[in-house]
Amino acid sequence: MHPTNENIKGKIGVLTVSDTRTKExxxxxxxxxxxxEEAGHEVVAYDIVExxxxxxxxxxxKWLDxxxxxxIILSGGTGFSPRDVTYEAVSGLLEKEMEGFGELFRMLSYDEIGAKAMFSRAVGGSANEKAVFALPGSSNAVRLGVNELIIPILPHFIEEIQKK
Structure with a gap:
């Protein structure tokens, strides 16, 4: 991490994509x-959308504005069922895709779940000077993605996408 960005703390939106989950x-x-929050970031928005x-x-x-x-970190809707539309929604709004995010997520998932990791359409990138990450909805997937991929790079990513 660059010494100039290691203390950057982000304001985060968390969005769950689900037809069945409630805030409870x-x-x-x-x-x-x-x-x-444990990593020092502030969650300023949270919602669930079908x-x-x-x-x-x-x-x-609305959140990108x-x-x-x-x-913005999303969970859910990244699979292959007909209702899974998170990848399409997110990738259609990204200005720049972070291809390595999905690749690394699937690689790390492979160690846990084997070939089923290929079913994840996790995606990350930037839009309107914001970092955007979409993860599968399982608890293990979000722990893996947040701990291993998002938290380690988020300060640097925030700094990079806000450069003029």
Missing amino acids: TDKSGKIIRDLM DDLKELQSLLK RDSLHA
Whole structure:
């Protein structure tokens, strides 16, 4: 980490994509919020949205327009079922995709779940000077993605995408 960015702490939005979870039953959303706060970041937005492409993109666009956010972390909807639309919603809004994010996530997941890791369409990148990451909805997946990939690079990512 660069000495100039190691103390950067982000304002984070956490968005769970699910037709069944509520704020009371959203374990993965809670894990993301807790891990980000433990790392010194501030969670300033949290919501749950159904697996609906238009609804998800509409909410994401609103969050991307918020000056109060540095990063958005989504969980859920990254698989291959007909209702899984998170990848399409997120990738359609990214200005720059961080291809290594999905690749590394699947590589690390392979150690835990084997070839089923290929079913994850985790994606990351930037849009409107914000870091955006989409993770699968399982508790293990969000722990892995947040601890191993997001927390270690987030200060540097925030600094990079805000350069003029």
